[in-house]
Amino acid sequence: MEINSENAVQTRQNTGSENRKAEIWAIGGGKGGTGKTFVVCQLATSLAAMGKRVILIDTDLGGANVHTFFGIKSTEKSISRFFEKKDRLEDLLISTNIDRLSIICGNSSTISPSNVNYAQKVRLFNHIRTLPADYILLDLGGGTNIDTIDIFLLADKPIVVALPEITAIENLYQFIKSAYFRKLKAILGDLNLKDRSKEIWQNRDQYGIHNIIELIEYLKTLSPEVEKSLEANLSDFSINIVLNKVRNVRELQEGFSIRSVCIKYIGINALYAGYIEYDFQFWRNLSLIHSAPRFIVSHSTENEVYKIAGNIISGDQMKIDTLKFL
Ligand SMILES: Nc1ncnc2c1ncn2[C@@H]1O[C@H](COP(=O)(O)OP(=O)(O)OP(=O)(O)O)[C@@H](O)[C@H]1O
Numbered sequence: 245m246e247i248n249s250e251n252a253v254q255t256r257q258n259t260g261s262e263n264r265k266a267e268i269w270a271i272g273g274g275k276g277g278t279g280k281t282f283v284v285c286q287l288a289t290s291l292a293a294m295g296k297r298v299i300l301i302d303t304d305l306g307g308a309n310v311h312t313f314f315g316i317k318s319t320e321k322s323i324s325r326f327f328e329k330k331d332r333l334e335d336l337l338i339s340t341n342i343d344r345l346s347i348i349c350g351n352s353s354t355i356s357p358s359n360v361n362y363a364q365k366v367r368l369f370n371h372i373r374t375l376p377a378d379y380i381l382l383d384l385g386g387g388t389n390i391d392t393i394d395i396f397l398l399a400d401k402p403i404v405v406a407l408p409e410i411t412a413i414e415n416l417y418q419f420i421k422s423a424y425f426r427k428l429k430a431i432l433g434d435l436n437l438k439d440r441s442k443e444i445w446q447n448r449d450q451y452g453i454h455n456i457i458e459l460i461e462y463l464k465t466l467s468p469e470v471e472k473s474l475e476a477n478l479s480d481f482s483i484n485i486v487l488n489k490v491r492n493v494r495e496l497q498e499g500f501s502i503r504s505v506c507i508k509y510i511g512i513n514a515l516y517a518g519y520i521e522y523d524f525q526f527w528r529n530l531s532l533i534h535s536a537p538r539f540i541v542s543h544s545t546e547n548e549v550y551k552i553a554g555n556i557i558s559g560d561q562m563k564i565d566t567l568k569f570l
């Protein structure tokens with residue numbers, strides 16, 4: 245059976261909440277090296293410390309390295325076995341030295357992102373939802389390719405990791421816009437408005453439309469059904485922003501600016517869940533070779549990450565604590 249990818253994206257948004265057992269968080273964000281894997285690993289341990297059952301899955305098929313943060317050199321027991329339909333996800337779980345936290349490793353040497361099609365990703369999500377956990381965290385690769393964006397959109401809580409640097413922020417907007425366009429396209433596909441909206445966008449000057457927000461407002465005027473569908477499907481789309489490698493108060497303010505741009509210029513709900521300081525000791529810990537697999541803790545950022553996890557669960561905005569930088 246052929247799966248219509250756009251309908252499948254849409255279906256998750258409409259029905260995911262009733263059926264889901266665990267809540268799925270996906271951590272992405274455009275530019276490579278912003279700290280997505282670092283943040284997702286620290287978030288997973290924070291959730292476990294809160295008493296939640298957590299499974300962390302490495303879905304960065306091109307550059308898997310969650311295992312490294314857990315002191316595991318490499319493993320045959322990886323998600324590629326699921327895609328090759330040999331193993332169930334349950335059988336790929338690896339327990340860690342952190343209570344209530346298991347991981348499923350990636351293995352970039354045997355599988356490339358291009359080998360995984362959309363149907364396989366939908367199958368992955370269907371299986372993920374059956375896993376025995378309260379939270380399932382997915383580490384995404386860098387970049388804005390369609391596979392990464394699809395996984396990002398299928399999650400219950402999409403989270404982006406940003407850096408307080410102009411190039412990283414530009415890449416982040418690109419990533420968020422691409423995700424939003426893909427979601428909108430799926431909704432318009434369901435409404436049979438793909439060609440019509442394309443025509444409107446191509447001739448936007450004639451319609452007095454300057455940006456995506458105005459396009460959506462125009463489309464809403466087409467019929468009450470379109471208005472209702474766009475409002476229902478777009479209003480629940482909200483992203484969580486985590487600012488990483490922060491070194492001073494000025495940098496931590498960037499998170500608020502990113503949030504404003506998302507709301508004002510892209511037209512999506514965004515929450516600044518919090519910032520994480522640069523841990524100057526971490527690379528040293530990471531480079532140590534452990535005799536037994538152990539999670540590599542970032543002691544100086546533990547408290548911040550714990551607060552971020554709490555904010556993402558509750559949907560709260562972060563509260564500024566600037567004292568530590570003074
Ligand atoms: N807050 C931090 N303090 C210190 N080092 C950090 C911090 N966040 C990330 N790092 C380090 O920065 C490097 C890149 O981080 P990471 O691998 O998590 O990035 P990524 O976004 O997952 O990259 P990719 O896009 O390649 O998957 C790693 O060496 C990591 O240990």
Ligand SMILES: [Mg+2]
Nearest residue numbers: 280281304384
């Ligand atoms: Mg990574």
